[in-house]
Amino acid sequence: MTEQTPSGVIHDIGYRKYDGARLGRARVARALYAHSLRGAYGLGRSAKAKVLPMLLLGVMCLPAFIIAVIANVTSTITAELPLPYSRYVVVTQGILTIFVAAQAPASLSRDLRFKTVPLYFSRPMERTDYVLAKFAALSTALLMLIAAPLLIMYVGALLAELPAWEQTSDLLLALLGAVVFSVVFAGVGLLIASLTARRGFGVAAIITVFALSFAAVSALQGIIRYEVEDIDLAGWLGLLSPITLADGFQTWVLDASSSAVAPPPGAAGGVVYVLVTFAVIGACWALLNLRYRKVSA
Amino acid sequence: MNGTVVRLTYRALLGGRRAWLLLLMSVLLLSMAVLLRIAVGVDHQVTADFLGAVAVAALVPLFGLIVGTGVIGPEIDDGSIVYLLSKPISRPKIIMSKLVVAAAGTVLFAAVPTFVAGLVMSGTTGRIALGFGAAALVASLAYSAIFLLLAVVTRHAVVYGLAYALIWEGLLGSFVPGARTLSVQQWSLSLTEAIATRDIVSSDVRLAVAGVLLAVVIVGATWYAGQRLRVLTLAGDE
Numbered sequence: 001m002t003e004q005t006p007s008g009v010i011h012d013i014g015y016r017k018y019d020g021a022r023l024g025r026a027r028v029a030r031a032l033y034a035h036s037l038r039g040a041y042g043l044g045r046s047a048k049a050k051v052l053p054m055l056l057l058g059v060m061c062l063p064a065f066i067i068a069v070i071a072n073v074t075s076t077i078t079a080e081l082p083l084p085y086s087r088y089v090v091v092t093q094g095i096l097t098i099f100v101a102a103q104a105p106a107s108l109s110r111d112l113r114f115k116t117v118p119l120y121f122s123r124p125m126e127r128t129d130y131v132l133a134k135f136a137a138l139s140t141a142l143l144m145l146i147a148a149p150l151l152i153m154y155v156g157a158l159l160a161e162l163p164a165w166e167q168t169s170d171l172l173l174a175l176l177g178a179v180v181f182s183v184v185f186a187g188v189g190l191l192i193a194s195l196t197a198r199r200g201f202g203v204a205a206i207i208t209v210f211a212l213s214f215a216a217v218s219a220l221q222g223i224i225r226y227e228v229e230d231i232d233l234a235g236w237l238g239l240l241s242p243i244t245l246a247d248g249f250q251t252w253v254l255d256a257s258s259s260a261v262a263p264p265p266g267a268a269g270g271v272v273y274v275l276v277t278f279a280v281i282g283a284c285w286a287l288l289n290l291r292y293r294k295v296s297a
Numbered sequence: 298m299n300g301t302v303v304r305l306t307y308r309a310l311l312g313g314r315r316a317w318l319l320l321l322m323s324v325l326l327l328s329m330a331v332l333l334r335i336a337v338g339v340d341h342q343v344t345a346d347f348l349g350a351v352a353v354a355a356l357v358p359l360f361g362l363i364v365g366t367g368v369i370g371p372e373i374d375d376g377s378i379v380y381l382l383s384k385p386i387s388r389p390k391i392i393m394s395k396l397v398v399a400a401a402g403t404v405l406f407a408a409v410p411t412f413v414a415g416l417v418m419s420g421t422t423g424r425i426a427l428g429f430g431a432a433a434l435v436a437s438l439a440y441s442a443i444f445l446l447l448a449v450v451t452r453h454a455v456v457y458g459l460a461y462a463l464i465w466e467g468l469l470g471s472f473v474p475g476a477r478t479l480s481v482q483q484w485s486l487s488l489t490e491a492i493a494t495r496d497i498v499s500s501d502v503r504l505a506v507a508g509v510l511l512a513v514v515i516v517g518a519t520w521y522a523g524q525r526l527r528v529l530t531l532a533g534d535e
Contacts, residue, residue, distance in 0.1 A: 052453060059464070094463035102456045200370050203455045204363045211463060212322065215355030216329060219347055227343050228336060 029129040036137030037088030040103045052102055057145060060095050064149030064290065068156020075160035085174030086256030089181050092149075093243050096185060097210040099145055100138075107134055112197040116277070117295045127292045135186060136290065142182035146295050150174055172213035177250030178281030180277060184246045185210075194291045213241035221261035234262035235269055239276055248273040299386050302394035305337040306368050310402060319360075319402070323410040326356055330414035341425055345416040345497040348429045352411040353489075355480055357433050358462040360407035361399075361440025366455050368395040368402075374452065376531055387524030390443065396519055399441040408433035428493035434487035439511055442518040443481070449525045477501045484511050 035044070041057075042050030070082050083091065111117050120130055149169060157167045191211060193202040217240050225234035240246035244260045251258040252270030264273045311319070329351065372378040377432050381391065411433035415426025443461075448454040469476040477483050484507035487500035500507070 052456060094459075094467055097463065098456055098459050101459065196307075198371060198374070200366070200374055200455060204367070207455065207459050208322065208359055208363065211459070212325075212355055212359055216325070216351050219350035220329065220333070223333065223337065223343050223346055227340060292494065 006072055023127065025124050026127060028125045029133045030122055032125070032130065032133040033137050036107055036134055037140055039107060040138060040141035047125065049106075053099065056095055056099050056102075057148065060145055061149045061152055063092065064152040068153050068159070070129045071153075071156050071162065072160040075162065075261075081153060081157055081160050081162070083153075084257045085153060085170050086177050086250055086254065086258045088149060088153070088174070089146055089178060090243060090247050090259035094211075096142065096145065096181070097207065097214075099142065100185050100187075100189035100210070101203045101206040103141065104138060104186070104193040104206060105196075105199045107138060108190060109197055109199045109202050112194075113199075117292075121295065127290055131285070131288045131292055135190060135285065138186035138190060139179075139182045142185055143178055144295065146178040146181060147175060150178065173250075173254045173256060177254050177256055180249050181246045183281055184242050187281050187288075188242050191284045191287055191291075194288060210242060214243045217235055217241040217244050225262050231262055232265040232269070235265035237271065238262065238264065244278070245273065245277055245280065249277045298397060299394045302381070302386065303398055306395055306398040308309055309371070310364065310367055310398060313479035319356055319363075319406050322356065322360070323406050326352060326410050326414055327417070330417045334418050339419060339422075340495055341419050341423060341495055342413060344425055345429075345493075346486050347418065348411060348415055348425075349486070349498065352407075352414065352429065353432055353436060353485060354375040354466070357403070357407045357411070357436045358407070358440055358466070358482070360403045361437060362455060362458045362462060364402040364406075365399045365441040365444030366458065368448075369445060370448040370452075370454055373448070373529070374529070379531065382526075382529070387523075389520070392449075392519060392523040392526055396442060396445055396522075397443055400438050403441050404434060408437045423493055423495035423497075425493050425495065428489035428491075430500070431492055432489040435488060435511055436481055439481045439485070439515055442515045442522075446518040446522040446525070449522045449529065464491065474501065481511075481514070481530035483507070520522045 015159075038044045041053045067082050074082075089096065111120070113159045117130075121127065154167060158164060188209065189206050192205045196202050196205070217237055221234040221237050221244075224237065225231050238248050238260050247256075247258060247260050248264040248270075250256040251260075251263045252273055264270045330347070333343060333347060354373050366466045367376070372381065382388070408430060412426055412430030415429045419425045421427075444454065444458045447458050451457060465476060466480045477502055483500050483502050485496055487502045487504045487507040490500045491504045502510075
């Protein structure tokens with residue numbers, strides 16, 4: 001065989017190495033946070049994905065608007081809002097439950113189902129960064145959902161010329177309470193959602209935990225408080241549902257008006273409510289991190 | 298009805314760990330009933346309050362929601378429904394088979410425990426247990442049919458179904474009395490009112506009206522679900 005000179009050539013078609021700045025872990029986490037937060041309201045997703053969160057935001061704000069109008073109409077008779085800021089969350093807890101149930105699985109289950117989680121973790125992003133970004137994003141989304149109607153009520157109260165200083169301090173305390181509500185809701189919701197790659201199961205499980213526990217706890221509290229007349233035991237029962245737990249927290253720490261059937265029993269009860277609230281948040285955080293040690297469900 | 302579809306649906310719904318998770322909810326209701334019996338003793342008003350608030354207002358709708366959408370939702374979600382639809386079985390027949398499983402599941406896991414909880418708390422006095430059991434039974438059928446229809450119509454069936462159960466029947470019903478006349482919960486409670494001999498429950502709807510509305514809703518939802526399944530389009534995941 002005769003020697004042949006190679007006939008093919010490798011063309012330079014202009015591929016270039018990336019020589020920009022590499023932004024690192026913190027920026028990756030921040031980008032994922034922003035992406036997840038936008039995703040919770042359907043921004044950057046299809047029009048169909050926007051319908052539900054926007055609808056819930058509207059339904060959430062509607063009673064606040066009505067309350068603001070009533071406050072303006074009745075401002076000559078009373079110097080108070082028809083509903084205190086801090087009770088708004090528990091009155092509308094159904095809407096919050098639906099939001100968590102719809103958006104927590106949407107935030108996590110698609111990453112699991114389409115196996116994008118390994119792709120995230122092949123970047124400079126740590127497991128805790130992923131959990132932190134998702135947790136913070138859903139908490140922020142929930143906080144916005146709660147804060148929007150509260151601000152509407154606040155503006156209404158100011159327009160009705162209710163005492164401004166009192167309204168402002170009430171609003172700030174209610175917003176602090178709202179932070180606790182959103183973190184507890186987001187933690188429990190995400191933990192359940194992270195266990196299944198099927199969105200439908202995640203939604204059903206979250207709804208069951210929130211709605212059933214709230215209905216059962218409220219009914220038991222009512223019976224034990226009014227039929228057995230044991231208000232302390234009724235107060236302790238509130239620890240068993242995330243909604244009454246966070247409500248007890250803000251009743252005791254922030255001096256909010258309670259919406260539960262029975263408030264935390266005494267000082268010891270209050271301390272236990274606070275400890276359990278932080279324990280629940282901490283446990284959700286730890287278990288989520290444990291869950292994402294392994295990628296597959 | 299088609300035996301094979303029933304069997305496959307039953308296995309998809311209750312196979313593996315899922316049956317245990319559902320059973321856990323029923324056990325929760327029963328254990329609360331036992332605890333109340335021990336703590337309060339026999340008090341028929343407590344029985345009515347407890348079963349009304351926890352069983353009829355929460356457990357039965359939630360079960361109807363999870364089971365009613367669960368029999369067909371996941372299949373539509375992952376697209377495997379096409380293998381079922383391509384078989385020579387009429388679509389209304391598929392819906393009927395799915396509905397039978399959903400209704401049986403809800404009755405077994407929600408209505409029967411309600412009846413047993415009533416027995417535990419009040420015995421057979423005043424036909425209270427029977428009244429709530431019957432209410433839970435018809436509510437199970439109605440919720441299964443409604444939520445099965447919803448699962449065929451939209452991919453977010455669980456969420457919209459929950460919006461109906463929580464916002465319409467719960468929040469709106471407590472502020473707007475008119476909303477209560479159009480609620481499965483009140484229709485079924487009118488049955489309790491009619492059966493129980495003691496005056497412990499009151500419904501906003503008369504029995505005859507409730508009966509007609511329940512029948513219309515169950516039959517109508519099932520028929521329309523069959524029609525919608527005939528023109529089902531499979532959308533990709535958004």
